[in-house]
Amino acid sequence: MTDRTDGHAEGQGRVYQSQGDQHISEHHHYGGGRPERGGPDSVRRPAVGRPPVVLRDRSEVMERLRASVAAERGGQVYVLYGMGGSGKTAVACALFQEVALQQGRVGLWVNASDRASLRAGMLAVAADRGARDAELLAARNGLRPAADLAWAYLHRSVEPWLLVLDNTDEPEILRDGDWLRTSPRGTVLVTTRRAAARWWPGAELQYIGVLPREDAALVLRDLAPDSGTTEQAARVADRLGRLPLALTLAGGFLSWQVIDPWTMDTYGDRLDGDERVQLIDRGADALSEADPRHLVGLTWQLTLDTFEARRLPEAVALLRLLARFAAEPLPLTLLDHAGIGAVLPRARTETALRALLDQSLSELVDAAGARCVQSHGILLDSVSAATPADLVTTLDTTAVRLLDAAVPGVPDAGPHDPRLRLLVPHALALLGHVGEPSAADALAAATRLAVALHRTGDYLSAWETARNAADLARRHLGADHRAVLAARSRAGRALFRLGRYAEAEAALRAVRDAQGRLFGAGDPDTADSGYGLQLVLANLGRRDESVALLRDTVAARRSALGPAHPLTLRARAGLLETLPAADVAAEEGGSLLTLPSECERVLGPDHTVTLGARHNHAWALYLLGRFDEADREIRQVVEAYERRFGPEYPVVLAARQLLSRTRAALGHVDEGIALMTEVVERRERGLGPEHPFTVASRRLLDAHRSGGRRP
Incomplete structure (x- = not known):
């Protein structure tokens, strides 16, 4: 050098x-003001709505966990595992609240359902434990290992802590970066549906199953005390397989009846008489016919039938719309858009949401400083599976329109915005749900989201979003579709920013070659990939190739977009920096x-x-x-x-x-x-x-x- x-x-x-x-x-x-750190509020409170009124039949588990976070102990990893809807998060939340209120420990809560959420949450943990803005920025940029930064600050924490990694149903993401570690300063608690020992070496595993009959009945009585006796509640609980999620949905339904309230017996009779809905619990083991998760679908279907009978079809429509998105916090602002009118009247969205909240079908949570709605993944999978086929296209189109409106129309330089990351799982979930008619629009919105993440410095999330979106859309659109190639080009640009130059060159060159073959050398998309490729070539020391490609990009953008377009001007500004001093004055007749x-x-x-x-x-x-x-x-x-x-x-x-x-x-x-x-x-x-x-x-x-x- x-x-x-x-x-x-x-x-x-x-x-x-x-x-x-x-x-x-x-x-x-x-840009746009001082950096936002996604501060302590993002990890100091469980990312759940209302905790259970009473935590039933978990006293033995809670005693063991309380002992593990005693002030004089640390360095343990505990894993709560069980089927979806069994109440693992409820146990973790109860312990979290006890630790924060009674034991003087710091409680830190991270959603570990996907890579972007895990990384954002752990960087928020680092910020809470004292990491500086510059360190956090470098980690988001990929310039330093994010996991190392987070654990360095956890190790040096003055206060003891409890770290909860919730919804870790893809434990392989913990190994990508070595996110799961131990420290004498605190205890780690993981919730997951995946119990294989290979994922949790050295951890203590605790199974969270369905409730005993008496406790299951008490859950129903906690939520709907006037609907029947304990024995009647026990019979309903048996019919629901004593699964906490199903009990919560049933109790919410029973507590909501006012004009013509149902009794426990009435509810049980309706359960016995309707077997229409089956549950798909993605990512878990295959279900047997006796598996209680099958009954969750039946439980919410009774609620939806009641919505229809009481002339609240908007609540049904809203839940079906929510089921097109992910089981992660969804910003409420996304629903406050005129585009929702294709599914339900915009003026009725508030009423519909309140009905879902009252029935415990959804809950309000705060995430990254935004008010969000969230529903259980099993419930959403069940609703999605049971949605009538003739409604799917409209639901898909509307969901894509709402996401598109939530993503910045023209992403620009800006400070780190954790609210952008909230949209990532929903963009990918949409691409997993939608059919061919909506796939291109959904991919375009996801790619623009990747651009927005890139331009706030979250390069890892940008790469993962663009790469996964292209893979999901390819099954409908094909590898040579313009939108798929644009997403892969954006993924290549993010690889470059992550310092993975060889991979970036291979990706961008392949995309540019395909775009040139399909759309022409002067096409704006071809020029965009060429612009990204010349950046990589410059960093690989291939100056002449880089300058030649940059000049080609300037010419293509000037022809296709015009001389005053921001992308044309940006490419010309690149010449100002890359050319030798002697060439700058002569370039473009001196106008540069x-x-x-x-x-x-x-x-x-x-x-x-x-x-x-x-x-x-x-x-x-x-x-x-x-x-x-x-x-x-x-x-x-x-x-x-x-x-x-x-x-x-x-x-x-x-x-x-x-x-x-x-x-x-x-x-x-x-x-x-x-x-x-x-x-x-x-x-x-x-x-x-x-x-x-x-x-x-x-x-x-x-x-x-x-x-x-x-x-």
Whole structure:
């Protein structure tokens, strides 16, 4: 690495390698105020709605768990396993509340149902235990291992803790990054349907089964005390297989009857007379005919029949719509959209939701600072399986329209937004449900969500979302569909940002070749993949290929989109940074050096592309030896970046690094040293002392101190 190590950021977030020099040359897509940490509220409370009125028949389990989190003990992993709906989360929630209220331990609750939720939750744990914004940002960017960061702060926690990993029904995701560890500072409690010992080495497993007859009857009596005697409740409980989820649904139904209340006996008779609904419990073992999970479907069907009889068909329609999404917190704002009118009147959404809440079919939860609705996965699977075929297309179309409206229409640079991650499981669930008519639209929304995640620095979630979405949609659309190729291109871009250059090159080259063959070399999608590919080639040291491809991208975008389109201007700004100084002045007949003014006139002074063009322009001026001009411009860019991003963000540090160069070049060496000292300190905190960015910054600092100017 030579002395041209800068840390500049422009475009889409890369580290540019030119003649052995490392040069960060692309925006990291953050902005819009100070960073949001997804703070303690996201993990200090269980991500569940109403806990059970009384936790029945779990006294032995609770005693064992209480002993495990005693103040003088730590380092254990306990696994609660059992069939869906058996009450594992209820046990974990009860322990969590006791720990937080009575034992002086910190309770930390993480939804581990998918990779994105697990990673976001564990980074929120790290933030709660003291991790700094720069460290969290680097972990989201893929610049440091997220699991290592989270566990480092759990190990050094002053307060003892209980960490709950809820809904860990895909335990293989825990191994991807080594998320499940132990620490003497706390106890880990896992809930799962997967009990194979190979997933939980060294852990103590505890089975959570159905309730004894007496306790099952008491659950019904807790929820509907006026509906019958304990013996009548016991007979209903037997009919429901004593499964806590089925009991909760039945109790909610019975407690809701006002005008013509049902008795326990009436309810039991209706159960015996209706066998229409069967349950699909995805991800669990095959069901036997006697398995009590079959009865969950029958339980909610009785409730839906009552909704229809009482002229509340909107509640039925809303539950069927919710069943198109995932069994994860769904932001309520997604339902507050005119597009819901195809399934139920928008004005009746509130009434329908209240009916579901009253019947315990759904619950309100807070997640990532957003009010959400959530239903049990078994219930949603059962509802989905029983939805009449003639309603499916309308439900799919409406669900896709609601998701599409919830994703930013034109994703731009912004701060980390944990609410975006909430949409990921729902986008993927939709792609798993929808048929061919809605698949392309659903994939387009999922891909745009991946872009939004990418541009807030959550590159891992962006990659996983785009990759999984393309795989799910391929079965309907085929590998060569435009939307599938666009999703794979976005996945390649995220791989690049994660530093996986060889994989990114292979993915982007394959996609670009296919797009060129199918749509033409000048197609906007082909140009987008070409833009991403040239970033990778630059980082692999293949400068000539990168520059040639970037010029092709500029030409294609200018032809297809017009000279004033933001993507065209962004590609041209890339030329400002990548070309040698001697070529910059001659490029485009000399007009390239006026690009910032053009961007400001077309897009405005605060647009992301405008700021990136000015940043690159300052770099070009520096290389041309026009230090006064470069210094004035980069100082203004630093001020704009700091207002937008805060002091820790990579693009801010890159700009301050360039400012240190211009100050030193103008003879203000002490000021240059002070600027670089701060950059090095911040990069060491965020990335560690051995990261290439930190090493490059430290070398520039050493050069300033030795009195030399690094060109």
